[in-house]
Amino acid sequence: MDEIEVRELVPSEYKEWDLLVETAKPGTLFHTSDWLGICRDVLSRDLKIYGCFRNGELVGGCPLFIKNLKGMLKIGSSTCDMTDYCGPLIKEGASTKASKRMQETHEILDALIEFLCKQGFDSIHLTLAPGFEDVRPFTWKGWDSSVRYTHHLNLKENIDGNTSRKIRRELKSADEAGLKTRISNDPETYYRLLSLVYEKQKLELPLPREFFERVFKLIQEKEIGYMFVSETPEGEAVAAHLNLYGKKCTVTWTSALNPDFGRMGPNALLYYNEFLDLKSRNFEYMNVMAANIPRFTDFIMGFSPELVPYYTVTLRSKKYSLMRTLYKMTHEETE
Structure with missing residues (x-):
C-alpha cells in the first residue's frame, strides 16, 4: 500500500x-x-x-x-x-x-x-x-x-403512533391556542427568541450575534437549511428551530422558545409539522441534537426517537x- x-x-x-x-x-x-x-x-x-x-x-x-x-x-x-x-x-x-x-x-x-x-x-x-x-x-x-x-427521528414511521400522551396534550394545547407553523428567513426573529431564553436564565448568549447572521446568510446563499417558526394567530413568533440539511436528513442545530408561551405547546407543534414536511420531501430522518442534556432528552423522548451514539x-x-x-x-x- x-x-x-x-x-x-x-x-x-x-x-x-x-x-x-x-x-x-x-x-x-x-x-x-x-x-x-x-x-x-x-x-x-x-x-x-x-x-x-x-x-x-x-x-x-x-x-x-x-x-x-x-x-x-x-x-x-x-x-x-x-x-x-x-x-x-x-x-x-x-x-x-x-x-x-x-x-x-x-x-x-x-x-x-x-x-x-x-x-x-x-x-x-x-x-x-x-x-x-x-x-x-x-x-x-x-x-x-x-x-x-444524539437522537434520530425515523421519518418512515407513523408519527401519530409514536407520540407520547404528553406530546399529544401539547399538540392539543397548540391547536386550541391557534398556533401555526411556517418557514421563515428572518434572523431577527430567531435572535430575539434566543435572547429571551438566555435572559430568563440570566445567562449570556453562547455566540456573538454575527455568528447567527453569518449562518443565516450561508443558509440563504447555499440553501443548506431553513428556519421553522411557531406563530400565534396575531403573527407573533413564539418558537423557532434552525435546521441544517445533511445527507438524507436534517440536523436540528438550535432552537429557541419564548418562555411565556411554553405551555401552549409551540415546540411540540414544530417537531410534529417538521416531521410531516420532511417526510413529504423524502428525507429519511431528523437528527435532533438533544440527547446529552436531561431536560431536552425528556421532551424529545415523547416522539420515540432512536438513540444514536x-x-x-x-x-x-x-x-x-x-x-x-x-x-x-x-x-x-x-x-
Whole structure:
C-alpha cells in the first residue's frame, strides 16, 4: 500500500476538501470550509485543515481549531461553540471486502495520528461525527475515548403512533391556542427568541450575534437549511428551530422558545409539522441534537426517537494533565 502523506491544506485546496466532505460517509455541514470559516472568523480561532494524501489524492483529513492557553499549552479541538461534532473524515474505499476497507481506513488514521502527535500539542480533542464508529486506531495508541448521543427521528414511521400522551396534550394545547407553523428567513426573529431564553436564565448568549447572521446568510446563499417558526394567530413568533440539511436528513442545530408561551405547546407543534414536511420531501430522518442534556432528552423522548451514539477521542500530555490537576486542586481549596 502506498504511503500516506499528511500536511496542512492551503485555502486553494478547500474546494477539494469540500468534495471529500460530500462523498465521505460521516461528512457533515460542520466539516465544510464555509462553516469552519465562520467559526474561524467570528470566534477568532486559528483554523488548520490537515489533509491525508495517497499518490496526490486527498483521501482523508481532519480540521482543528488551535489555541495557546496563556502561552503555556498548545490545545487542539475539532469543534467549537455550537458545533457539536466534526473530526476526521475518510474517503470510502472502493473494495467490496469489509476487511480491505477497514485496512485502508486504519492506514489513513494511523498516518493522521502520527502527524498530529508530532505537532507539539499538549491536548487534542476530537469529536467524531455520528457514523464514524471505529475509534480503535486512537485507543490502541493511548488516546482516551468517550461516548455521546444524539437522537434520530425515523421519518418512515407513523408519527401519530409514536407520540407520547404528553406530546399529544401539547399538540392539543397548540391547536386550541391557534398556533401555526411556517418557514421563515428572518434572523431577527430567531435572535430575539434566543435572547429571551438566555435572559430568563440570566445567562449570556453562547455566540456573538454575527455568528447567527453569518449562518443565516450561508443558509440563504447555499440553501443548506431553513428556519421553522411557531406563530400565534396575531403573527407573533413564539418558537423557532434552525435546521441544517445533511445527507438524507436534517440536523436540528438550535432552537429557541419564548418562555411565556411554553405551555401552549409551540415546540411540540414544530417537531410534529417538521416531521410531516420532511417526510413529504423524502428525507429519511431528523437528527435532533438533544440527547446529552436531561431536560431536552425528556421532551424529545415523547416522539420515540432512536438513540444514536457518537464518540470523542482525547490525547493529553503529562504536562497538561499535571496542570489540569493543579488547577482543580486550587479551585477546590478556594470554594
